[in-house]
Amino acid sequence: ELKVEQNPLFLSMQEGKNYTIYCNYSTTSDRLYWYRQDPGKSLESLFVLLSNGAVKQEGRLMASLDTKARLSTLHITAAVHDLSATYFCAVDKNIFGTGTRLKVLA
Amino acid sequence: GAVVSQHPSWVICKSGTSVKIECRSLDFQATTMFWYRQFPKQSLMLMATSNEGSKATYEQGVEKDKFLINHASLTLSTLTVTSAHPEDSSFYICSAGRRRGGASNQPQHFGDGTRLSIL
Numbered sequence: 129e130l131k132v133e134q135n136p137l138f139l140s141m142q143e144g145k146n147y148t149i150y151c152n153y154s155t156t157s158d159r160l161y162w163y164r165q166d167p168g169k170s171l172e173s174l175f176v177l178l179s180n181g182a183v184k185q186e187g188r189l190m191a192s193l194d195t196k197a198r199l200s201t202l203h204i205t206a207a208v209h210d211l212s213a214t215y216f217c218a219v220d221k222n223i224f225g226t227g228t229r230l231k232v233l234a
Numbered sequence: 235g236a237v238v239s240q241h242p243s244w245v246i247c248k249s250g251t252s253v254k255i256e257c258r259s260l261d262f263q264a265t266t267m268f269w270y271r272q273f274p275k276q277s278l279m280l281m282a283t284s285n286e287g288s289k290a291t292y293e294q295g296v297e298k299d300k301f302l303i304n305h306a307s308l309t310l311s312t313l314t315v316t317s318a319h320p321e322d323s324s325f326y327i328c329s330a331g332r333r334r335g336g337a338s339n340q341p342q343h344f345g346d347g348t349r350l351s352i353l
Contacts, residue, residue: 133248135247135248135251136245136246136247136251136253137246137247137248137353138244138245138246138351139242139244139245139246140242140243140244140245141241141242141243142241142243145241145242147241147242233243
């Protein structure tokens with residue numbers, strides 16, 4: 129059974145700080161997705177990582193994938209309040225992680 | 235403004251994961267920083283003294299392999315709670331003193347603390 133776990137589950141941080149969210153999965157996979165969800169809204173696609181060593185960046189968010197370690201990271205740089213949301217990773221498109229609720233304090 | 239910055243302010247994690255807490259002195263150099271933990275309605279308990287460029291000094295009863303301290307520069311000390319379990323849930327606070335010729339009687343400046351909750 130494929131399991132996808134995120135760490136931490138909840139994160140409260142000040143604006144301007146950096147932090148990394150981790151996504152571990154239990155079996156081999158060649159596709160990993162990161163999504164953002166605002167309260168009461170649907171998921172918004174952030175990144176699709178397709179190969180080992182893939183790194184993608186959009187604004188203050190950067191995602192990476194290590195298929196050998198079965199680990200993906202979502203790094204937040206200089207957080208701003210607008211990044212407050214819940215972030216999900218997903219493997220094979222429909223197996224979602226536990227989610228990380230991020231709260232950025234102004 | 236704050237002279238010691240602690241980050242993050244609150245973390246909730248599953249049991250078994252590791253959590254890193256940072257403590258930065260913002261406008262001064264600190265060869266020594268201190269890490270405390272505080273349980274609800276209790277006083278601060280010193281866990282360890284973090285020394286820049288050398289190993290930390292741990293208080294009796296504090297597992298050094300559990301609470302890893304790294305003081306890699308004069309403005310940054312990190313505390314990593316490894317393989318955290320619910321009993322590690324606590325409020326962790328760092329402090330640093332301004333460095334003036336090595337004097338030990340300078341006041342400590344405290345970070346805002348990190349609330350760690352392990353499920």
